[in-house]
Amino acid sequence: MAKPIKFDESGDSEDLQSLFDSIAGGGAPVAIAPVETKFVSDASGDSDELQALFDSVAAESPAVMSADKVPEGGEVFNRLGRMTRELHDSLRELGYDKLLGDTARAIPDARQRLAYIAQMTEQAASRVLNATDIAKPIQDDLQQQSEALGVRWEKVFTNQLSVDEFKALAGDTHGFLRQVPAQTRATNAQLTEIMMAQDFQDLTGQVIKKVVDMAQAMEAQLLALLVEAMPQELRAEAPPGLLNGPVINAQGRSDVVSSQAQVDDLLESLGF
Amino acid sequence: MPDPSKIKFLVVDDFSTMRRIVRNLLKELGYVNADEAEDGAIALQKLKNGEFNFVVSDWNMPNMDGLQLLQAIRADPNLKHLPVLMITAEAKKENIIAAAQSGAHGYIVKPFTAATLNEKLIKIFEKLESAST
DSSP states (O other), rough: OOOOOOOOOOOOHHHHHHHHHHHOOOOOHHHHHHHHHHHHHSHHHHHHHHHHHHHHHHOOGGGGGGGGGGHHHHHHHHHHHHHHHHHHHHHHHHTTHHHHHHHHHHHHHHHHHHHHHHHHHHHHHHHHHHHHHHHHHHHHHHHHHHHHHHHHHHHHHHHHHHHHHHHHHHHHHHHHHHHHHHHHHHHHHHHHHHHHHHHHHHHHHHHHHHHHHHHHHHHHHHHHHHHHOOOOOOOOOOOOSSSSSSSSSOTTTTSBBOOOOHHHHHHTTTTT | OOOOGGOEEEEOOOOHHHHHHHHHHHHHHHHHHHEEEEEEHHHHHHHHOOOOOOEEEOSOOOOOOOOHHHHHHHSSSEEHHHEEEEEEOOOOOOHHHHHHHHTEEEEEEOOHHHHHHHHHHHHHHHHHHHHOO
């Protein structure tokens, strides 16, 4: 006898097995009644689905439930039982029941990894923006002071300053030069901080690779399963709409633009 | 050219990093008066309650996206005069056309440079000035 389906741990699968076997063996109508009650009281999702399936087929063949038409009811149950049994068998034989279980378990892991990536990149962005917030005023200050001194020195070379003014300028310039190294050192420290903040790339790169591998495995499994279950051609329609996010690869596409210049050209051609 | 510090901007983007970058760029260009919103719905509320002069908005946002915000602004008699500059990663021609037809004054595609932002802002202000004279 075949093993019970692995991903359904409840006793339900064994019940199903024995139900299939009894129906496949031409089970008497009497056997059906007790089994029906078993389904109703069994709370596992599997039997709910079967119940719904039975109900929908029963709705199509209204004569099924009547006592004098018992053979037809038996036949419907027969067919359904066989179909479901075949599906369960296929899943097991192809090994997909375990794979699907693994895949379903991998999804929370993927979610966690992606959340980690989002967190790392946000932290890096924050560090960099903070560093620029610190460095910019230092640079602005250096610029202002050197420009002001420069103006005064121009006057020296056009003989517009008195001796006293010149002495004052020399003193100010000396003072300025003494504080420049400290300013530049501070700015360099922020530049180093910006460089170090890029370390997230190594960590996120590794995690991204894992998630990509996981997604590829999932895709392969699901596609293979789909092909088994639905041999007819699958429609692959790209979702239309205006919320597509950034274009990753514009090659070969004529419906997207890939530079600001193209945006401007398009708008101009429309008269905007 | 109006006094930059007198122009009140509203920066709308669901990513706080992007909001920070745009505000910093605006500050560097002299536009020191700016507030932010993280989606179109919050933005619309702020616009209705505050005296804003310029909207810079992303497209892809929860609750109310950039296009819907733009359309809501144009539909409100108190807000329809507001200049709106879209800064977005959406690069389909359909997007650009839809934004222009809905009344956007400019469209910047991400990633963008400070120079591009400056250029578009100046262009919009020039157009507004020539329209009012």
